[in-house]
Amino acid sequence: MTGEAPPLRVALAGFGAIGQQIAEALAAGAVEGVELAAVSARDRDAAARRLPESLRDVPVVTLEELEPLADVLIECAPAALLPQALDPFLTAGKSAIVLSVSALLDHYDMLVARARETGGRIVVPTGALLGLDAVTAAAEGEITSVRMVTRKPVRGLLGAPYVVEKGLDLESFKTETRIFEGSAREAAAGFPANLNVAAALSLAGIGPDRTMVEIWADPESTRNRHSIVVESDSARLDMTIENVPTANPKTGRITALSVLAILRKMTSSIRVGT
Template sequence: MTSPQSVKRVAVVGLGAIGRAVATALDGGLDGLALVAVSVSDPAKHREFLAALSKSPAILPIDALADVADIVIECAPAALLRSIVAPFVSRGKTAIILSVGALLENDDLVATAKQNGGQIVVPTGALIGLDAVTAAAEGTIHSVRMVTRKPVKGLAGAPYIVENNIDIESITEPLKIFDGTAREAAKGFPANLNVAVALSLAGIGPDRTRLEIWADPALTRNVHRVEVDSDSASFTMSIENIPSENPKTGRITALSVIAYLRKQGSALRVGT
């Protein structure tokens, strides 16, 4: 059993589909971890949820979280990434991020973490086989290509869609709406393609990782196919993610965060 002295204090920013699932799991008991605080834009909206937890965490502004927690879990809009991560990594603490696409525009945070003994963690999320990609990257990866197919409502409103006047909501058959790099996708689809950026960071980087995005009115799930060619292995991965209550996010994303947290206090860790 974990002693009180070794318990790490956790804060969660954002209580959408992912944040609530993570907070519930922490409240239910993850060895060595305790939920101590949350930060939300509208506390009244979440008061009932928080009151139902066995131990209600403090509701604090983002800039106060690093004073009370050792780990922060970012489940918030991408624009808030820097304000959430910087206070933690600059004090040698850990930030678990889901808006990984925003990290490309704030990559100095990695240097800050390194200088201060902090850590930025990107969970596997919706991408199976990320361990295989990181392993292949220890050798030479020749190419990485990802094809993502999503229900129309999961892509509606993305900046790339709006800027290019693409009327995807009226399509009747699959439509390829993007073909480019992971870096370009991160800018055009900040709420949709964090999975592609995670893939790029695990492998050959955001400028060499190629991505296609298709809007498909017949789909009800997010479908990802990844093809990797390297000097150690060539492999293809496919996954169909069941959307959460937020159509832009798969249910497995929250479970990935919980699995990572559970590993921290586990006597047996499977996977790199």
């Protein structure tokens, strides 16, 4: 005898451009068997007003109040709040979908240890990357090198800690200019809101210290472009993706869609992809 499974209750930690896109999709029934159960935001009144009409009864609460209300956390908050957002869900043995992947590198050992203790899960979506499944598969063999070259519109890089520290006047650039070269760990520290893709790539492959990254500021570009080359004993991967930004120029529209795809895998009878 079978019965209809209860809906998967998800909570949003953060209600910026990504959070709103996910909420609107769930309100429209984009993922069967998934419902938005709670939202946390810095400005709770503003978040409540921005909820879709059909979700006006969804509670807008503090981060600390989210966990009892949901089965899965979707973390799309400021990077500094990552441990505070994840810890209650992992402690309860629940799953957390993480978008602030750069911040995850800083707290990786602690959060993974907590998940192992309790049976919780940390899920990193593909997001703005192409071929992450292939990189994960190649890592089961031997990967010898991973290099990512990112080109971003200037306005998407303004205010990054590395840019501020180096005193770079990006708005004066007339042509595309390389502003950074180093490891994914260094890139994540210098560009925490911009290089979640590099952090995710490093976790899928050979780690944040061996994954090499270049960042270019392009005054003519309107899209975030990532070119990745992976050398391994099973395949050579050469991938390029151009992402359409959201209202927040640091983030691509495909990021929220990637979260919806993960939620669909969690509830679907068939799963395509690694």
